[in-house]
Amino acid sequence: MSNFEPSAALKDLLRSAGPVLALTGAGVSAESGLATFRGPGGLWEGHDPMTLATPEAFARDPDLVWRFYSWRRTRAAAASPNGAHLALAALDEAIAEFLLATQNVDGLHERAGSRRMVRLHGSLWRLRCVRCQDEQDEFREDLDPLPPRHSCGGLLRPGVVWFGEPLPWESFERAVALARRARLVLVAGTSGMVYPAASIPQVARDAGAYVVEINPERTPLSHLAEERFEGPAGAALPRILEAAGIPVRESA
Numbered sequence: 001m002s003n004f005e006p007s008a009a010l011k012d013l014l015r016s017a018g019p020v021l022a023l024t025g026a027g028v029s030a031e032s033g034l035a036t037f038r039g040p041g042g043l044w045e046g047h048d049p050m051t052l053a054t055p056e057a058f059a060r061d062p063d064l065v066w067r068f069y070s071w072r073r074t075r076a077a078a079a080s081p082n083g084a085h086l087a088l089a090a091l092d093e094a095i096a097e098f099l100l101a102t103q104n105v106d107g108l109h110e111r112a113g114s115r116r117m118v119r120l121h122g123s124l125w126r127l128r129c130v131r132c133q134d135e136q137d138e139f140r141e142d143l144d145p146l147p148p149r150h151s152c153g154g155l156l157r158p159g160v161v162w163f164g165e166p167l168p169w170e171s172f173e174r175a176v177a178l179a180r181r182a183r184l185v186l187v188a189g190t191s192g193m194v195y196p197a198a199s200i201p202q203v204a205r206d207a208g209a210y211v212v213e214i215n216p217e218r219t220p221l222s223h224l225a226e227e228r229f230e231g232p233a234g235a236a237l238p239r240i241l242e243a244a245g246i247p248v249r250e251s252a
């Protein structure tokens, strides 16, 4: 629906007690000025993020990968949550049983006020020691230009899930468990190309959930959707919620 007017069925589901699950990807941060992985502007100094978001890349050139993530932290810190993040935070407040499962690592959902959420791919704002695996929060934007060392002597790396690494099991399990019971699943801003996160909407659909996709483009998940909103999530999600009587804050 191009005018972002939800169906009566979707309005009823948004007014219900849930369970409602939302799955988001890099597209919901696009209107905050953060490049997506596969869209225009996704490159950094000519490097494809896909070639840097791996343990092999960090082992081969820790300084380069560290600089890539420091650049992303600086960009994320300078960005503000947009209407998509604010709408999902409003859903978190409005619906009795709700969970946000995000693939994003930028921290904008948290800054918009989302509380009940799982980070399927970790966070830019956590660091992990490659030797002892100790994890820590790190909110400074202006990190050292080179990867610092943990007190045990091991190198610190970004606390994100790289390609080839397992997702945090508890987070993934929580998202799948809710998908199995959800009445409604909102899939916003994801190309549906990265697994196992991209398998979550199929789990929900197989269990009878009403799937809604919000994305300017069609994706490999589009066939699962009963309803699609072809447009930017930052504009679509607030209008969809407001049509269902759920107010969305203008800013974080």
Ligand code: BV8
Pocket: 024, 025, 026, 027, 028, 030, 031, 036, 037, 038, 039, 053, 103, 104, 105, 121, 160, 161, 162, 163, 164, 165, 166, 167, 188, 189, 190, 191, 192, 193, 194, 195, 196, 214, 215, 216, 217, 219, 231, 232, 233, 234
């Ligand atoms: C694993 C963190 C196993 C780092 C990321 C089947 C099963 C299991 C694994 C695999 C499998 N097949 C292949 C694999 C391997 C791999 C994979 O999926 N590869 C893909 C490329 C084929 N998966 C893995 O490696 C995963 N690990 O399975 O481990 C294992 C098990 C046990 C023991 C050892 C190993 C790990 C995957 C996680 C990788 N880390 N990020 C970082 O951020 O730097 S993934 C990365 O891609 C980001 O998290 C990103 O969010 C994610 C997905 O991309 P999207 O978010 O969808 O972003 P994208 O740019 O692709 O698309 C943006 C979309 O937004 C577009 O559709 C666009 O149209 C839309 N859009 C644009 N503007 C807007 C918009 N939408 C709305 N509004 C707008 N304004």
